[in-house]
Amino acid sequence: MTMLSVDNLSVTRGGLPVLEGVSFTLGAGRALVLRGPNGIGKTTLLRTLAGLQPALAGTVSMPAETMAYAGHADGLKAMLSVRENLRFWADVYATPDIAPAIEQMNLRALADRAAHSLSAGQKRRLGLARLLVTGRPIWVLDEPTVSLDAASVALFGTAVRAHLAAGGAALMATHIDLGIPEAEVLDLAPFKARPPEQGGFRGSFDEAFG
Amino acid sequence: MTMLSVDNLSVTRGGLPVLEGVSFTLGAGRALVLRGPNGIGKTTLLRTLAGLQPALAGTVSMPAETMAYAGHADGLKAMLSVRENLRFWADVYATPDIAPAIEQMNLRALADRAAHSLSAGQKRRLGLARLLVTGRPIWVLDEPTVSLDAASVALFGTAVRAHLAAGGAALMATHIDLGIPEAEVLDLAPFKARPPEQGGFRGSFDEAFG
Amino acid sequence: MMPELGKYAVTVLGSYVATVALLAGLVALSLWKGAKVKRALARQEERMRKNG
């Protein structure tokens, strides 16, 4: 069953097209990894899918309220404890229980620590636990394993696999190994936007101009 | 020739010891990689070496003004261009020229872009270019290759090797492969601070109390 | 027994009442917080003794 389908999508950053003609579909229980060199437009693509910015062309279709997004920043409040941070997002998404997320991301020992006193990797783990409490089936993740040690990467792999097994789907951008060998890989390099002379899209201002 | 020697160092975070009895030396032309799980105290150790926080016990000896530190955050000003950011640090460290750093980190195409419009990996590359303009022989780096793609990791490896060949030294904490196989590795897990009952240090207040 | 305060009764009584109320409030707050912290510390020490 297809949960997310992207058709001929072009995305812009700062008014300039960065990727064009991206198409893929994501079914229940499947994971897709986006790869590509720095600056190719992975973050831009994911933000577009998350609805944070409009697409230049093409269509994105998925059922409403099925997607959870996690970007480069974790969205943690430094002054709140790990538990309070999770509790807040659970309330926003109206999920009843945060205990499983704390267990799965191995945060029990840290649950009452203020977020600002966590190490870089511990913060990231909390950011991933937030995903679990959204209860959303489609995960859209931007470099989820940055700063994680090997054990935590494995933990993340387990969480993703459990999510897929429960009928979810995951779309992830990364440069490093996520520990999910069964995921398909989409290299974005071929979709790099061409300059207008070669038939690429024109930037928002170019277009209006000529 | 020894450039940095650390002897029986214990470091604290938030008033509590996290690592104890760490000793190593770093000679000219050598690189040392610190490893260890999230939260073991890599960042804390590096910050202590950089003089940002006092050590609990032990000694750190290195010649004055020989160390350049780069932490989790890059210290970039979003509103300044890549070139202006580098120029500023070059002025602070009184190094004459930023062109080689721009070349080495492949930033020429981005040189006049404002830092806020860089992608995560591009920002990181700029952070590393900053190191090159310090002109300092000892590099102390906290997870330098986060967010970098394979090509940029290789670029970083080349820069480190050039630095070592020029008689520099590098101390780096990381979870992932840095692409510098000749570096020695120090695993910090054995140095985890013991609780006081087992003969470990007491926290700053415990000490006064007991 | 009450001294004759004349037209300034409100002034004098008001000052005394305000002073005593503020001091009493401060003392009550200090005692309350003291008891609370003492209890919390006892609980914590107990727990740490049990766990090793």
Next chain:
Amino acid sequence: MSIWEYANPVKFMKTSSLVLPWATGLAAACLIGGLIWGFFLTPDADNFGSTVKVIYVHVPAAMMAINIWVMMLVTSLIWLIRRHHVSALAAKAAAPIGMVMTLIALITGAIWGQPMWGTWWEWDPRLTSFLILFLFYLGYMALWEAIDNPDTAADLTGVLCLVGSVFALLSRYAVLFWNQGLHQGATLSMDSAQHISDVYWFPLLLCIAGFILFFVALVLLRTRTEIRLRRLKALEQRERMA
């Protein structure tokens, strides 16, 4: 044995638990004795009428307000120089008492001003300096509250107390320069020419002693609480690390 031994928290806890009951008892005795003496057994004054009785709360509170700040300055310096935790915690414990004393001086003064000067508040230098002192207390306490690492908070509030003291003093001169006031001069001096009559003087002395002892007892109590709180934090943290 050096005096610094008392800066050891354990030693401090032991000694203070011995001193505390005595200080409390003495404070209660002086305070109640002095206030009763002053309130019931002193005559009205010609120029003040019965409002002269306000002096027994107003003046001791005003004196304590200043002296407590000085005490905080000294303990902050001890912390910054010798790093005795008890010293910093004593400063933290004293600040709310000082703030309340300032508030008492301000409120009783305002109540007193209404019949005497015909206004609740006048921008007289004495009153104005007290208002500024109150602000310094507020800032100091707010900074303690805002920082959650206890040693960092101790360091920063210590620096603030130091800089603040200098500027509090400067403000006093500035305010005097700015407005000559209505307030009473210092009649507490030992100079007999302007000495207030003994009838008021002795109960006032007793009240002042009472306020001082009250402060000592309360600051001991609060410092004990702060020490426990500090230890609690240290233990909690160690538990988490384990």
Next chain:
Amino acid sequence: MIALLLRDLRLAVRAGGGFGLGLAFFLIVVTLVPFGVGPEGGVLARIASGVLWLGALLACLLSLDRIFALDYEDGTLDLLVTAPIPLEGAVSMKAAAHWITTGLPLVLAAPVFGVLLHLPAPAYLWLVVSLLLGTPALSVLGTFGAALTVGLKRGGLLLSLLVLPLYVPTLIFGAELVRRGAAGMEVRVPLLMLAGITAATIALVPFASAAAIRVNLRQA
């Protein structure tokens, strides 16, 4: 949505920006005014209502600039926009939290500060009424300004520049209400205007704020 309100209140209390601070700032402004304009009771009484209103405005302003900026910087705003609560509601909750931590304490404490400035006796009631009616509009307009400047570092001064002109009608009717009330004059017009402005602001401005945030995120 209540979760957001509670979280913001909790953050305000934790992060050294709690209830007391707005008040303390207000007290300081009131203390500083006589240093500037001289201590004579007559002059002070004339300008008292204006000073109190200006103080409220500034206390509001100083606590505003980080209202969205913090959420923007740590990525929370991205996540909130993609969360299943309407952004307009989230913005209103932010404004409510801001009002509870700064506006409300000011309303309650204003009479005490009135004493310091020799505010004439009949003005006290009107001071409280005018602040109670007017300060919610200050918070809501403030969130609008904060939404416009959310992407900027050092938005502080720019924010004031955008927001202060929007405060003018509230300030005029608020201060006028106090002055007329104190003088025993007719107060119906400023009272109704003040209430009307606040009601309309609360109802409409959050839509503008939400739109501004969406635009700012688009290029982040």
Next chain:
Amino acid sequence: MIALLLRDLRLAVRAGGGFGLGLAFFLIVVTLVPFGVGPEGGVLARIASGVLWLGALLACLLSLDRIFALDYEDGTLDLLVTAPIPLEGAVSMKAAAHWITTGLPLVLAAPVFGVLLHLPAPAYLWLVVSLLLGTPALSVLGTFGAALTVGLKRGGLLLSLLVLPLYVPTLIFGAELVRRGAAGMEVRVPLLMLAGITAATIALVPFASAAAIRVNLRQA
């Protein structure tokens, strides 16, 4: 060290916190005052010098809170502390940059604003002199407050609470200097005091600020 000054100035210009904004804020405060206190020229002239000084103080304050916070958050402060320039010098440069972007424009523009408030003619010279002598102290004390609160999110209001009481002597002598100068009275005492306070502040306070920053970084 000059590099730091230049960088800060450039950032101020780029990031929407440049020269103009302090002035614009000042202008708005000056315009709002008549709305608050009523438009009679007599009252305005009496309070004009005080209002101008208070406006300068607030314009300073609003631009302060991010003075170190931004550098702290993006990691620059860590790097500056490990760089080969003394932190005390860096702090002074920050204060200088702040003064150039907020204090100096106010000094230059104050006479214009004086006109709006019917400032009496002989006061203009003294207004400029007092602001010129006094505002550097405001910037330096402001950096001290900013250094104390650098680790805190939403430090804005707390910062004001810490800093404003420190501004009292400067404000009093500054406003008094203008008042006396305008009235043709002796100005030597306030003039000397103002200059003395500013000189001592510039010489000593940066050490306290640098110490506060080091303490704050220790636990970062």
